[in-house]
Amino acid sequence: MSYLVFARKWRPKNFDEVIGQDHITKTLKSAIQSNKLAHAYLFSGPQGVGKTSCARILAKALNCQQGPTQHPCGVCPACQEIAEGRSLDVIEIDGASNRGIDEIRSLRENVKFAPLNGKFKVYIIDEVHMLTPEAFNALLKTLEEPPSFVTFIFATTQPQKVLPTILSRCQRFDFVRIPNLKVIEKLKEIAADEKLPIGEDVFLAIAKAANGCMRDAESILDQLIAFSQKDIKLEDVISILGIIEEDVFLKFVDACRAGDAPTALRLIAEISAKGKDMNYFLDGLLEHYRNLMVAKIMKEGREELVDLPAELIAQISSQAQRMELADIMVAINQIFAAQEMSRKLSTTRIPLEILAVKLAGGSAKKEQPLPRPVKENAGPSVVKAAAPPVKKPLSVLREERGSADNRLSSFVPPEKSVGLHLQSSSMEAGEVSSEKSCSLQDVQNSWDRLIRHLAGVKMSVSTYLREASPVRCEDGLLTIGFPRTAVFFKETLEHKDNLKVLEEAIASVCGARLRLKLDIVQGLAPAAKEEAHFEETPFFKSAMDLFKGKVVGK
Structure with missing residues (x-):
């Protein structure tokens, strides 16, 4: 048998195996149990989060020999045919390549025929937003009053492009990006089954690169196995994916906070020398400062808002406690300015270096002590005038x-402000x-x-x-x-x-x-x-x- 990639081998076979979409699977199972199934569903959300998989599972739940059931058996002929994509009662249509009115007219002609083997005829139209307005309009009447044995399941990554008249005839389910921790948990399950010795840092790097997409995470793991021959190290992930580890952002912020602009510039040079995308570095830096902001504000429940392992959250929280919230907010505004500058230039490195110098200079900048009141030996107390301001x-x-x-962004709530160290040289005891x-x-x-x-x-x-x-x-x-x-x-x-x-x-x-x-x-x-x-x-x-x-x- 030919090799089966992880994205297909580990595709969910029932509702319980779907990762990170509990709000959807619970609703669908309840509808099946109470026999309150709709005739049309719209699954919307990012790519690779389980839309098509849930559509196939729902088709199996409807056509299983024990069905309609919440738990399709997966062994009956109907379940196996649907899983292998050869069922005559489950028709999958690619909306991008079958988007015209002629294809929809053909669908309308075939809808009236009863299913051959199962109890329901299920039409799964992927990327439904690619259909033309004429095709949508041709589908309206059939979608509104289909035969009792027909169920439509639409999947799309851009629901805003679907006509409102179509949306109003469907039950809509919004799929969400899968949290990194759940992606890591699933990758560990795959690695354990495949007997792959992989470190925790590798799983985190894959999850961050997948950006909440389980299919992408499985594909990346597949690629790394082909590259490293089952001995996967963090360096391999960084080399293949071009990602930037969290330690770099921690070091960069520490250097800027200490006013050490040369170290910050050297970090940027090292990242650039390794061929990393500077835009990715800028986006990652913005996300890191966002995590610092959350860690600074929230004393409890940080894990709910910072989707990282506990060890990294502890490091970020420690760094945040050494910073002022106002400085974090100023840094976020400066990153926005650097992103805007990078759009106008052909390079991101220069705005990034300017950002580093600004952040380091702003943290290290200290005002010189002002002249303090000096009492003369003779005559009343006078205050020496300050030096004229420099243009x-x-x-x-x-x-x-x-x-x-x-x-507005530099507002520091009173309960979050830290101790302020006034310059001792500016005021001595007895002078005020x-x-x-x-x-x-x-x-x-x-x-x-x-x-x-x-x-x-x-x-x-x-x-x-x-x-x-x-x-x-x-x-x-x-x-x-x-x-x-x-x-x-x-x-x-x-x-x-x-x-x-x-x-x-x-x-x-x-x-x-x-x-x-x-x-x-x-x-x-x-x-x-x-x-x-x-x-x-x-x-x-x-x-x-x-x-x-x-x-x-x-």
Whole structure:
């Protein structure tokens, strides 16, 4: 007998063997048991998740000698003929190659004939969305009132392309992608039966490459056996499939978090030298940061949302606890920007390297300590003025200020924020007096320095405070006003952790401890965006020289 590939050899033979579609198999078995079978079904979902297999199992359940039954025997002539694809009562039609009205007319003519051997005549039309509108319309009347012995089962990967008039005449079942853990469980069963010594890391790599498709996973395993002659190692999987192991993403994030841009760039170079797809690396990095976000937010039940083995989830959770949620969200936004840039270029490596430098630079960036209040020997206490701000290119200014999306995405819930380490050099014991008076003018004069100082302590607080202005300072109570459009920022800063950071920063910059009150002020205009003289920036001049361009509008 010729070799039978795993995808066919291990195809489910009954409803109990179907993987990851319990909501469908349970419904179908209940319908068979209660004799409430529909005349038309639509199975929709990704490829390789069991749509055609379930259609054949349902056909066997209807035509089995013991049927209709929930558990077809698989040994009677009807079951064997259906399993081998030679039953005259189960007609499988490829919708992609039989999509015209002539084929549907032929089907309509044959529908009226009773089944030859079984109890039902079952029509399985695969990729039904490929039928032409004329073919769909020709099928409507037959589909609405078929003979009592006829059952239609449609399978499609794109249900949105099926005419609504067809959908309304069918019972629809949506198949889902199979979780990686269930794919791994099935692969282990196959390996044990085939006596294949395979490691856990190989199963995980195959499951991730299959992307929830059981048929693809079985085909990959078949290919690896042919390549490695039953001695399958992780290196073989990586070599054949071009996948990137999870350890690479863990190392990349650790390097960026530590501000080690050279290590991050070397990792990218190594992946590129191995011939890996940089788009796959970028997608995998986005998924890794998504897992970090989930691990950071959820204290319990992470396994339900992160479809990885327990060991990897533990590593991801450990890495997430060492990071701020705001930094994770900023990284996700930066990955989106890198993906958008890669679509405009012929390479993904350059946007990926830019992303690495941004993430590493953002993590390592620290503000220099601001000049602290210095008491002179003679005369009243004075505060030394800060150095004049350095002019920065517009791109840097925009990045520092951030868009509204970045502000929203950098929200850190109070219960998730970690301890914030204020720079000890910025404030020493005895230099801040709770009795020292501080006027509204003093706060206004120090407002820009306060925002810059907060950027080095907690960027999200600095970002939210840019939308506010000091409006009143009386009896040690500073009222900070927000426009009506900044309610979210005001409520976020009212959390006790953010208020503590803000109070410490004001004490450091202004030299006096003030009680804070945040309020929405009617008529207060939103903070105006700083307009840099773009034409005067080195970035703009370089771009104009490089592309020999000219300004056509502002």
